[in-house]
Amino acid sequence: AMRRLDHLKTEKKGLQEKAGLIPYIPKGASLSGLTEEERIFLGLVDGKKNLQKVFSNCGLGVYKSFEVFNSLQSRGLLGLRKVRVLVVDDQKVWRDVISQMLSQETHFEVVGTAEDGVDALEKLSKLKPDVMTLDLQMPRLDGIxxxxxxxxxxxxxxxxxRYNIEIEDTYRCPVVVISAVAKKMAPETLEALMGGATGYITKPSRLLPESLEQQREIIAKTVLMASQVDLIKTRRIRTYNIENKPTPTEGTRKLVCVGASLVGGLTSLMQLVPRLPADLDAAVFVMVDDLYSEDHTKSFAEFLDRHSKIKVECASKPMLLKRGCVYLVPADRAVRFGITKIDKKFHTAFKVFSKRKGGQIDKSFRPLDEMLFAALKCRGLDKRIGVVLAGDGTDGKLGFLEMVKQGEQVFVQDFYSSLNPIKPENVAITGVARVVPLSSMVKNIVLEMGRS
Known part of the structure; x- marks a missing residue:
């Protein structure tokens, strides 16, 4: 038993070391005489998913998957390669620093560097990387x-x-923006995400060893996550510029509660909110994990409002619920819903209040769960639905589960269209929610809530 335990520990350690590598089927490999388990395993190998993703999706269990993988690899039917990265920055020092950071990780291979956008586009078609890191401020052709x-x-x-450069074909890949101007909720950051970037990282202001070491871990994690993104998820997001939007009307008793995360969820929100119709017969409340600052929330709300059919604003003060309006709630606030009487009529209203004490937030505070339970308790609401978008963490799992128990509908973004599927998986694993593609989410919301 002890020998078996030691063997399992060795296998687990081997998996952790190889988890980020990408398996592929070598050219000319003979795939005859495979077992059923081997066929299942190879059916998920497409030269893009990393080994960890294949293991988790094949349904064979970690150790059985490792056994199948070792068998295929020993027979020359399966190979492993590193994630190929193209580094784009106009400053040589940063090209060298980022390349060195990635080269120190076992999962990455820097296949080339580019000094501006023109150089990057030319090398894309030649090198065909899995991920491109991109600076925003560059000569000739900037990052955006x-x-x-x-x-x-x-x-x-x-x-x-324009540049008299000929290439054989065009090529696309996931992009991670690494720039000094790519700060949280900055216009440049939101513009890049709207353009199809899968993530962003802010360059440190100084090349200090301690800041670079922390940056190396962030870059490695973000690039690895980007390498698993399907190209269909990295397309440019369609937006709408409507000058004279209908004014949201007070008096709705229907509520849509949306949960997402900064890591992976912003892109999903940018695809969902702009497509919501202005005459949606419900109010929409959005809680984004880790988006604590009211200023950042207002900036994001203003950005979405400029590019959406529906009205978008930051929920910062008490007011009546309005149909056809999206409210973004800072993650350091709690929301309460209730009934108020105005001119002898009863209306559903809400208020938000800070959960900070001495400038700090209680670690046990779960803003999305609190918002969901508050919505379920409110007698002024006749109908509620939940929407779970991409992101990480477990906040919202209990609230969405209780929502289904009380007969309400919950929609979960499917894992294939999620840049970061942890939050949707945490809710979907309960088996009580409907998993739908992001492209169909608006249709499902409108069918449930109707239009005014």
């Missing part, structure tokens, strides 16, 4: 324009007509 040209797929015409 580079991102938009790559996502459009027509940059071969740009290179030939």
């Amino acid at each position: 324009k580079t991102l938009y040209w790559m996502m459009s797929g027509g940059y071969d015409i740009l290179l030939k007509s």
Whole structure:
């Protein structure tokens, strides 16, 4: 038993060391005579998913999957490769620093560097990396324009007509923005995410050893997550510019509660909110994990409002619920719903209040769960639905479960369209929610709530 335990520990350690590597089927490999388990395993190998993702999706269990993987690899039917990364920055010192950080990790291979957007687009088609890191402030072609040209797929015409550079074909890959201006909720950051970037990292102001070591861990984690993103998730997000939006009307008794996270969830929100109709017969409350600052929340709300059909605002003061309005709630606030009487009529209202004590937030505070339970307790609401978008963490799991127990509907973003599927998986694993593609989420919300 002890020998078996030691063997299992060795296998687990081996898995952890290889988890971020990408398995592939070598050319010319003979796939005849495979067992059923081997066919299941190889059916998930597409040269993009890392080993950990294949293990978790094949349904064979960790140790059986490791056994199948070792058998296939020993027979030459399966190979492993590192995540190929193209580093783009106009400053050589940062190209060297980022390349060195990634090279220190066992999962990455820096296949090239580029000094501006034009150089990056040219090398994309030649090197075909799995991920590109991109600076935003560069000469000739800045990061935002580079991102938009790559996502459009027509940059071969740009290179030939403006820079006299010919390439054989165009290529797209997930992009992680690494820039000094890529700060939380900054216009440049939101513009990059809207353009299709899968994540962003703020460069440290100084090249100090302690800050670089912390930065290395963040870059490695973000690039590894980006390497698992399907190209369909990295497309440019369609937005709407409507000058004269309908004014939201007071008096709704229907509520949509949306939960997401900063890591992976912002992109989902940017695809969902702009497509919500202005005449949605419900109020929409959005809670984003880790978005604590009221200023950051207001900036994000203003950005979404400029690009959406529906009205978007920050929930910062008590007011009556309005149909056709999206409220963003800072994650350091608790929400309460209730009934108020105005001009001999009863209306459903809400208020928010800070949960900070001495400038700190209680670690046990779960803002999304509190908002969901508050909505369920309110007698002024006739109908509620929950929406779980991409992100990490378990906040909201208990609230959404209770929502289903009380007969309400909960929709979970499917894992394939999630940049970070941890939060949707935590709710879907309970088996009580409906898993739907992000592209169908608005349709499901409208079918449930109707239009005024």
